[in-house]
Amino acid sequence: MRRFRPNVVVRGPNAPYAEDTWKKMTMNGFSFFGVKKCTRCRMTTVNPDDATGNDPELEPLKTMRGFRLESNGDSVCFGLNVVPRWSSRVANQRCVCACVRVCVCGRR
DSSP states (O other), rough: OGGOSSSSSOSSSSOTTTGGGGEEEEEEEEEEEEEEEEEEOGGGOOOOTTTOOOTOOOHHHHTTTTTSBOOOOSSEEEEEEEEEEOOOOHHHHOOOSSOOOEEEEOOO
């Protein structure tokens, strides 16, 4: 998971890749909107522990191309890019605490 450099990891009974359908979510009372799937680059082939990389096999991208390739045939997607719904509350408190409940409020 670390190779994908996530900011938020959602765990639970949701189906794998459920985030593909999310439009809006809340965490710790803050709202976020899903704007697009997260396309992945070769950076995922670099080992985060020792910075060795560019695996000649291009793993994990090679494997993910088999089931996470976008319709354009070029981009591997994993995760969701989200933006916060800005308010004075968000401006004054710039972090969301770990281990908070995530609520999916809308799906595509």
